[in-house]
Amino acid sequence: MSSNGADIATAVRDTIYLASLLQDDEKWAEWLDLCDEDFAYAIKAYSPEIQYDMTYLSGNRKELQSITEMLPKHNTDHSPLTRHTVVYTVDVDEGAGRASAVSSVAVHQTMLDGINSHVDAGESRLFLIGKYYDKFKIADGNVKFAERVVKLNTRRLDKGSHWPI
Amino acid sequence: MPARNAQQWSRPPSGLKPGEYVDSRIYSDNDIFEEELQKIWKKTWIPVCHESELAKPYDFRTMTIAREPIIVVRGSDNRVRAFLNVCPHRGNMIERRPSGSFAEGTPSGNPKRMTCMFHAWQFDMKGNCVFISRQEEGYQDRLCPKDVGLRRLRCEVYFGGFVWVCLDDKVDKTVAEWAAGCLDCLQPSLDAEPLEVFHYHKAIIPCNYKLWHDTNCEFYHDYLHYHNRITGFNDAYFARKNSGFDNGHINVGSFEVQYDKYEGFESRANVSFPSLPPNHWYMIDMFPGANFNLRGSALRCDLMTPLAPDKVLIEFRGLGLKSDSPETRRARVEHHNTIWGPFGRNLHEDLLAVSGQGAAMDSRAEHRHILHGRHENETIHDENGMRHFYDEWGRWMDRSPGNPDQRYREGHNQPGVSA
Ligand code: FES
Ligand SMILES: [Fe+2]
Numbered sequence: 001m002s003s004n005g006a007d008i009a010t011a012v013r014d015t016i017y018l019a020s021l022l023q024d025d026e027k028w029a030e031w032l033d034l035c036d037e038d039f040a041y042a043i044k045a046y047s048p049e050i051q052y053d054m055t056y057l058s059g060n061r062k063e064l065q066s067i068t069e070m071l072p073k074h075n076t077d078h079s080p081l082t083r084h085t086v087v088y089t090v091d092v093d094e095g096a097g098r099a100s101a102v103s104s105v106a107v108h109q110t111m112l113d114g115i116n117s118h119v120d121a122g123e124s125r126l127f128l129i130g131k132y133y134d135k136f137k138i139a140d141g142n143v144k145f146a147e148r149v150v151k152l153n154t155r156r157l158d159k160g161s162h163w164p165i
Numbered sequence: 166m167p168a169r170n171a172q173q174w175s176r177p178p179s180g181l182k183p184g185e186y187v188d189s190r191i192y193s194d195n196d197i198f199e200e201e202l203q204k205i206w207k208k209t210w211i212p213v214c215h216e217s218e219l220a221k222p223y224d225f226r227t228m229t230i231a232r233e234p235i236i237v238v239r240g241s242d243n244r245v246r247a248f249l250n251v252c253p254h255r256g257n258m259i260e261r262r263p264s265g266s267f268a269e270g271t272p273s274g275n276p277k278r279m280t281c282m283f284h285a286w287q288f289d290m291k292g293n294c295v296f297i298s299r300q301e302e303g304y305q306d307r308l309c310p311k312d313v314g315l316r317r318l319r320c321e322v323y324f325g326g327f328v329w330v331c332l333d334d335k336v337d338k339t340v341a342e343w344a345a346g347c348l349d350c351l352q353p354s355l356d357a358e359p360l361e362v363f364h365y366h367k368a369i370i371p372c373n374y375k376l377w378h379d380t381n382c383e384f385y386h387d388y389l390h391y392h393n394r395i396t397g398f399n400d401a402y403f404a405r406k407n408s409g410f411d412n413g414h415i416n417v418g419s420f421e422v423q424y425d426k427y428e429g430f431e432s433r434a435n436v437s438f439p440s441l442p443p444n445h446w447y448m449i450d451m452f453p454g455a456n457f458n459l460r461g462s463a464l465r466c467d468l469m470t471p472l473a474p475d476k477v478l479i480e481f482r483g484l485g486l487k488s489d490s491p492e493t494r495r496a497r498v499e500h501h502n503t504i505w506g507p508f509g510r511n512l513h514e515d516l517l518a519v520s521g522q523g524a525a526m527d528s529r530a531e532h533r534h535i536l537h538g539r540h541e542n543e544t545i546h547d548e549n550g551m552r553h554f555y556d557e558w559g560r561w562m563d564r565s566p567g568n569p570d571q572r573y574r575e576g577h578n579q580p581g582v583s584a
Contacts, residue, residue, distance in 0.1 A: 043508055045366075047365045047366075048262070048263055048264060049218065049226070049263045049264055049365050050215075050217075050218050050264070050362045050363075050365045050482075051218070051264060052362065052363060052365070054363065054364055054365065054366075054498075055498050055499075055502065056364075056366065056502055056506045056507055056508055057502055057503075057506055057508040057509070058498075058499060058502070067510075070391065070510075073391040074391050074510065074513075074514060075389060075391075075514045075517060075518075076513065076514075076517070077513065077517055114517070114520065115371060115520050115521075115523075115524050116524040155365070155366050155367065156366070156367045156368065156369065157366055157367075157368065157507035158368045158369060158370065158516070159368065159370070159513060159516040159517060159520060160368070160506070160507035160508055160509070160512060160513045160516065161507070161508055161513060162508070162510065162513055163508075164508070165508075
């Protein structure tokens with residue numbers, strides 16, 4: 001890899017970590033600013049019960065913007081989600097202006113108002129585990145998310161969530 | 166009336182009659198819960214999965230009803246049969262996977278057999294024991310395979326391919342008779358061609374199973390959902406009928422959903438089901454706890470397994486047509502998941518609300534009344550669906566839902582009380 005390629009790989013990693021921080025802080029607009037206009041997002045899981053590759057949520061950038069802007073109008077579990085993300089691999093195709101990365105992610109939920117706050121608030125629980133399969137567009141040294149597929153291992157999601165993972 | 170003191174709080178509101186409220190103990194009391202498993206869940210037809218989940222001969226699915234492990238298998242004759250998933254030898258659970266195929270052998274057994282891995286007894290797809298390891302050496306002529314078949318269960322495939330199981334050998338009705346007409350509104354749509362499950366996820370929720378069923382039966386909670394608040398309320402919506410059928414089942418009749426008024430949603434008119442006008446919506450709630458919900462493009466089905474008075478497993482499925490093109494399937498999946506998926510808009514709100522009910526109904530908390538007293542000409546915000554359910558519940562339990570210490574006839578079914 002050229003030194004430029006190494007820089008891009010670092011920028012890819014930084015972008016993934018920054019995305020996790022922004023999502024943890026529920027800064028959805030800033031998170032979407034890391035994404036290309038043609039960004040595509042999906043949460044998927046394979047079900048051994050029905051032996052089917054499932055899609056639990058999907059949307060383009062505009063749809064995600066609409067979903068996240070609507071959040072204050074929903075009744076929601078406000079227990080914060082915290083992503084523990086580790087980037088495993090980054091592949092850069094400099095010529096094509098593309099990169100891809102695979103990360104492991106574990107999301108913990110720190111209870112706030114989901115059940116009985118007097119008893120549960122403050123307790124952290126494992127919410128889900130999975131992997132991020134990310135694709136990036138690189139232009140002028142800028143790295144933007146072109147696609148994120150969250151592949152969940154967890155399929156018992158209990159109350160679920162209104163928030164993108 | 167101002168806030169009430171303890172004595173006033175313990176009485177139902179004076180304007181409501183028995184049948185228009187229930188006692189919170191029916192959602193929290195452990196003895197009542199155990200009794201429900203015996204008297205209701207082991208006696209009635211329970212849908213357990215869809216036949217597309219065991220599409221080929223030797224495919225199987227496992228589940229539980231009222232703590233009994235169950236296996237559903239498809240035989241070489243293509244027939245779907247159900248058995249207790251319990252080995253007649255030393256009581257091991259025979260199959261541990263959620264789904265799979267017996268076409269291949271297992272470490273302890275041969276192909277085309279259900280094999281108990283413990284001591285390798287083998288069973289065919291009809292539940293006959295066909296092999297006992299070292300039979301003669303150990304049992305001489307005292308025991309032979311025909312004495313140790315599996316426990317077979319009543320099983321039917323009915324209503325768009327759903328698999329129904331009843332633990333009671335003596336159940337006197339077919340599924341169709343048990344449904345008593347409540348499935349008719351969707352039968353032409355679901356029976357026209359084979360269906361396929363495209364969505365499955367599960368939730369274990371800290372509330373009584375009936376609270377989830379109630380939420381599926383009442384639409385007054387439109388106020389919980391943003392999309393329903395902003396789009397639902399017009400004359401056609403409020404005219405939707407909420408009708409009861411024998412055996413405690415209900416329907417909520419169709420109306421046209423105006424998806425183009427939903428922020429961020431498009432009309433779903435281009436994807437539908439056979440015989441279903443575009444964007445129409447039917448809901449069926451079956452006693453004691455199954456829900457079928459066909460909303461234009463996607464069929465949702467909730468199946469419940471009560472685990473404890475304050476704990477229920479809910480399995481959520483989404484179904485389309487087996488013949489769907491990839492594009493149609495994508496549309497169905499998206500329509501289903503934006504509202505009903507684990508990251509959808511409405512399901513999370515519904516589950517939050519029943520979790521809140523569960524948190525306020527600890528079995529050791531003081532009991533209180535839960536009100537089901539709205540009368541709106543049996544239309545959408547009437548609470549007749551829940552009253553109908555609890556009238557049936559009272560009959561099966563021989564307890565009054567409004568005061569479970571009283572027999573059904575003493576408490577609930579008084580003259581002048583309509584369900
Ligand atoms: S317990 Fe099944 S073979 Fe022994
Ligand atoms: Fe709802």
